[in-house]
Amino acid sequence: xxxxxxxxxxxxxxxxxxxxxxxxxxxxxxxxxxxxxxxxxxxxxxxxxxxxxxxxxxxxxxxxxxxxxxxxxxxxxxxxxxxxxxxxxxxxxxxxxxxxxxxxxxxxxxxxx
Amino acid sequence: xxxxxxxxxxxxxxxxxxxxxxxxxxxxxxxxxxxxxxxxxxxxxxxxxxxxxxxxxxxxxxxxxxxxxxxxxxxxxxxxxxxxxxxxxxxxxxxxxxxxxxxxxxxxxxx
Numbered sequence: 001x002x003x004x005x006x007x008x009x010x011x012x013x014x015x016x017x018x019x020x021x022x023x024x025x026x027x028x029x030x031x032x033x034x035x036x037x038x039x040x041x042x043x044x045x046x047x048x049x050x051x052x053x054x055x056x057x058x059x060x061x062x063x064x065x066x067x068x069x070x071x072x073x074x075x076x077x078x079x080x081x082x083x084x085x086x087x088x089x090x091x092x093x094x095x096x097x098x099x100x101x102x103x104x105x106x107x108x109x110x111x112x113x
Numbered sequence: 114x115x116x117x118x119x120x121x122x123x124x125x126x127x128x129x130x131x132x133x134x135x136x137x138x139x140x141x142x143x144x145x146x147x148x149x150x151x152x153x154x155x156x157x158x159x160x161x162x163x164x165x166x167x168x169x170x171x172x173x174x175x176x177x178x179x180x181x182x183x184x185x186x187x188x189x190x191x192x193x194x195x196x197x198x199x200x201x202x203x204x205x206x207x208x209x210x211x212x213x214x215x216x217x218x219x220x221x222x223x224x
Contacts, residue, residue, distance in 0.1 A: 004156075006156075031210070033210065033211075033212075035212075040216070041216055042117075042200055042202070042214030042215050042216050042217055043157070043200075043202075043212075043214050044214075045211045045212060045213070048210050048211070055209070055210070056209050056210055056211055058211065088154075090156050090157070092212075094210075100144075100145045100147075100162055100204070101147070101159060101162050102147075102159075102210075102212060103159055104149070104156035104157045104158070104159070105156050106155055106156045107154075107155065107156045109154070
């Protein structure tokens with residue numbers, strides 16, 4: 001049973017650039033959530049996608065955007081990168097809008113120089 | 114604003130020395146309390162979901178409990194491989210699917 005997968009594992013960008021991170025949900029799951037985790041902190045909710053629409057959003061600026069594809073995979077895009085965007089970006093999947101438990105992928109480590 | 118607070122920030126135990134981690138949360142409208150384990154540089158691994166006061170769940174040396182105002186993760190006779198950061202997260206009626214995490218407890222178990 002394939003778990004949540006994310007790519008790439010690591011990424012280095014410079015300020016002002018744009019980045020796209022990818023996520024494939026666990027088999028049988030159709031809902032994808034994205035989180036940002038700074039060093040030494042707990043994950044912070046960015047947004048969630050269900051049925052190819054953004055259903056809920058956390059306190060992140062519009063520079064953070066996303067997409068969900070018909071096969072339930074998802075992308076996180078960040079424009080105009082800032083040094084403070086350096087973090088571990090986590091994707092979590094679950095089944096259905098009301099399913100409680102979210103399962104996380106290994107994350108993408110983004111470093112902005 | 115709905116919040117989750119974990120204590121202690123860090124805990125050092127000898128192998129076999131049992132202890133408990135604490136998670137307190139905004140009580141009103143709680144719709145689920147979650148425990149995850151996270152190893153350095155990896156994604157959180159799901160451990161338990163608790164929904165109502167008095168509920169308990171166990172897995173190997175770990176037991177999670179929920180009261181009306183806090184949750185505990187009890188670790189019985191820990192082993193070095195239990196060393197990790199343990200994260201508590203919660204969801205509320207007003208937050209829909211959004212999970213709010215605490216900052217975690219870093220557990221180190223020495224042989």
